[in-house]
Amino acid sequence: MKLKTIRKTEKSRDVTLYLDDKSVGTLPIKVLPLFVRPDQEQEIGKDEADELWPLLKSHARNLLLDYLAKAEHSEHQSRELLRKRRFDAAIIDELIDYCKQKRFIDDARYSEIYIRSWLKRGIGLKLLRNKLREQRIAQAIWEPLLEEMYEPEDGFDTLKNQMHKYISRQKEMPYHKLKDKTFGYFVNKGFDLDMIAGAWRALQ
Numbered sequence: 001m002k003l004k005t006i007r008k009t010e011k012s013r014d015v016t017l018y019l020d021d022k023s024v025g026t027l028p029i030k031v032l033p034l035f036v037r038p039d040q041e042q043e044i045g046k047d048e049a050d051e052l053w054p055l056l057k058s059h060a061r062n063l064l065l066d067y068l069a070k071a072e073h074s075e076h077q078s079r080e081l082l083r084k085r086r087f088d089a090a091i092i093d094e095l096i097d098y099c100k101q102k103r104f105i106d107d108a109r110y111s112e113i114y115i116r117s118w119l120k121r122g123i124g125l126k127l128l129r130n131k132l133r134e135q136r137i138a139q140a141i142w143e144p145l146l147e148e149m150y151e152p153e154d155g156f157d158t159l160k161n162q163m164h165k166y167i168s169r170q171k172e173m174p175y176h177k178l179k180d181k182t183f184g185y186f187v188n189k190g191f192d193l194d195m196i197a198g199a200w201r202a203l204q
Contacts, residue, residue, distance in 0.1 A: 001049050004041045005032075015039075016086050017056070019049060023086035025056040057094070060087045064095055065104070074110045075100065076136035111135075111142040115149050122158045125150060127190020159191050160199040167203065 005015040007029075015038055016026050029038055033055070035048055060082055067073060067081050075096060082092045099105040114135065118128050128150075132142045166185060170178055179200065186196045 001044050001046065002041060003036065003044045003049070005036060005038050007039060017052065019052075023088075024052070025060060025087035025091060026085040027052075027055055027059055031055055031059070053091075056087065057091055060085070060091050061095055064099065068099065068104045072110050072113050073105070074107050074135055074137055075105050078105055107137045107141050108145065111137055111145050112149070115142065115146055119149065122162055122189075124159070124186070124190030124192065124195075125155060126192065130190070155191075156195060156199065159186065159195060160202055162186070162189075163196075163199050164203055 002018075002020050004018040004021070006018070007015050013030070014026050014028055015032070017024050032038065033048070033051055035044065036042075036052075063085065064078060064082060067078065073081075078099065079092060079096060082095065096105065103109075111132065114132065115128065118131060123131075125146075128146070132146070133139070135142075163182060163186065166182060167178065170181065173181070182200065183193070183196055186199075187193065
């Protein structure tokens with residue numbers, strides 16, 4: 001079996017391991033077994049290859065748990081963390097399943113936090129839905145939460161307050177130009193066109 005280790009830079013403290021040209025993960029140089037020669041290609045036996053797997057799993061586990069301990073993250077984000085470190089798919093699946101069972105990863109909980117955060121920033125419902133889709137979370141998980149947490153009346157009041165502040169900054173702008181610019185600005189913020197028109201009328 002062919003083992004190859006590659007460092008991104010000469011000063012890098014981690015190496016990416018390849019077995020028969022397939023990446024299996026990243027390890028710190030200091031934990032490599034003695035038989036591994038960094039930055040070289042070598043032949044190893046099955047016993048030596050088997051010795052690498054517990055090290056890879058342990059390092060991947062530590063990386064993932066540290067990542068999840070710092071902040072809430074989705075399943076997709078957690079997978080991407082390990083994919084970027086070139087870990088084998090079997091290691092990634094095993095660790096993701098473990099974290100989901102322990103509820104260290106919970107896409108419903110993450111979605112609730114994510115929705116609340118963006119609602120506080122005052123974005124429109126359309127843009128918020130787009131951002132949730134970008135998180136690669138099943139719509140069946142976040143849509144009920146969004147319906148429960150989003151109040152149209154609150155959304156309208158938020159829009160109206162933001163529009164009032166926006167208009168007050170556009171001094172001496174002709175009416176039609178101001179209207180076009182205001183509508184365009186809030187469409188980009190994800191607000192529904194009918195809601196924008198309603199807020200515009202209310203402020204007149």
